[in-house]
Amino acid sequence: MKRTMKKNTGLSTLELAILSQIYGRPASGYEIRKLFIETPARHFSSSPGAIYPALKRLENAGLITGTVEQSDTLRPKKVYQLSSDGASTMREHVSQDVSRADIATKLDELILRFGLLESLCGIEACECFLLDFAEKTNAYTQELKRNLQDHQQSQHYATSLSSQLAHEYGIEVFTKTNDWAKHALEAVQNKLAKSNVPQLASAQPKTTAHA
Amino acid sequence: MKRTMKKNTGLSTLELAILSQIYGRPASGYEIRKLFIETPARHFSSSPGAIYPALKRLENAGLITGTVEQSDTLRPKKVYQLSSDGASTMREHVSQDVSRADIATKLDELILRFGLLESLCGIEACECFLLDFAEKTNAYTQELKRNLQDHQQSQHYATSLSSQLAHEYGIEVFTKTNDWAKHALEAVQNKLAKSNVPQLASAQPKTTAHA
């Protein structure tokens, strides 16, 4: 009760990223930094001033546990791994609803969440996520298109070519995102179908089922 | 010399966004907020705790000037417009080189910059930007693809479908970004070509020029 005073599941993007790196593969702060420098995860901050405090916060919150390795040698390193508490907090965080606000401003984080969803919550959760995600990205894309048209019509002075192209870029990315979601949904449903009817392949015709 | 101690052209993303809204269209803090709530610029923070301090910083730095309107009435509002200093700072900021780091982590800001480039620096600057941008997005896309392959091969334990799809998403977005850049480059070069040979169409053969 003295400190922390955590909100709901308030994980910062960096904290989520750290947890996702640690998930299944314990690592030290330094190793995480390297991942955030050398891999596509470079998207996140690799500065020690961000990572070490974040690790400490996560440890204080009980989401990860650090164990010192090679404490006998002169170069010890602290390896962190996810606690069971951490895993369930992640599950909670990752399976939040897809909000319109997140679509508009935190697409990256949503994708990061989706990447973890299967291992944390199972493939069914992925289907739910994608159904929701596809619907909302589509709606947002339409909104952007409408907006562009309105903008062009109402504008008395001509918009520059470059600003128009920039605007189009936004629409194209969301369109692409929606395409991806539909494709991903197919892939997920495929996998679901296979795992649901594995051995009963030709034995149990569906039409007769329980009618 | 007393305060500010500005760095090079250190404009935060929010500050750039504010300047770009004010550019050519003076506005009050409240109006800017509305734009950041209701238009695609919602991407940026609309909280008064972010915008009003940012406006103050920009005014202190001399990049914008605020004039109080309707000071006689009981509901005055302070309308800001770009100063000439502000315009040249923006020009500087917007025409920075496209760095690999920005490609990887600040795509949005690069696109925002591009949107302003033509009105601030002319269409030639847009061509330079896009040449650079297309090359670097292409290189980065290749890097991501290689990375995905390495990842898949080295992985002894199977990656989940969802994490694989998430990874693919990243690649697809960058591929799309690169496509957009190529298309935008064409559009820009088209416009350049047209503006370079307008009236001298068949009249002035270039070969004879000043030799």
Add this chain to the structure above:
DNA sequence: GTCCGCATGTAAGGCGTTACATGATTAA
């Protein structure tokens, strides 16, 4: 023996977030 990579941190400062505060005007 010097430089680079490993490994972990701290300190100051900046900026955005959330939440609160204030008061006028207009529409119900």
Add this chain to the structure above:
DNA sequence: TTAATCATGTAACGCCTTACATGCGGAC
């Protein structure tokens, strides 16, 4: 007259940024 909108702010806090600090181990 109550609520919503206009309009501008402040305060506390959190987290990231930049920069600095420290010290071991291996390679050349």
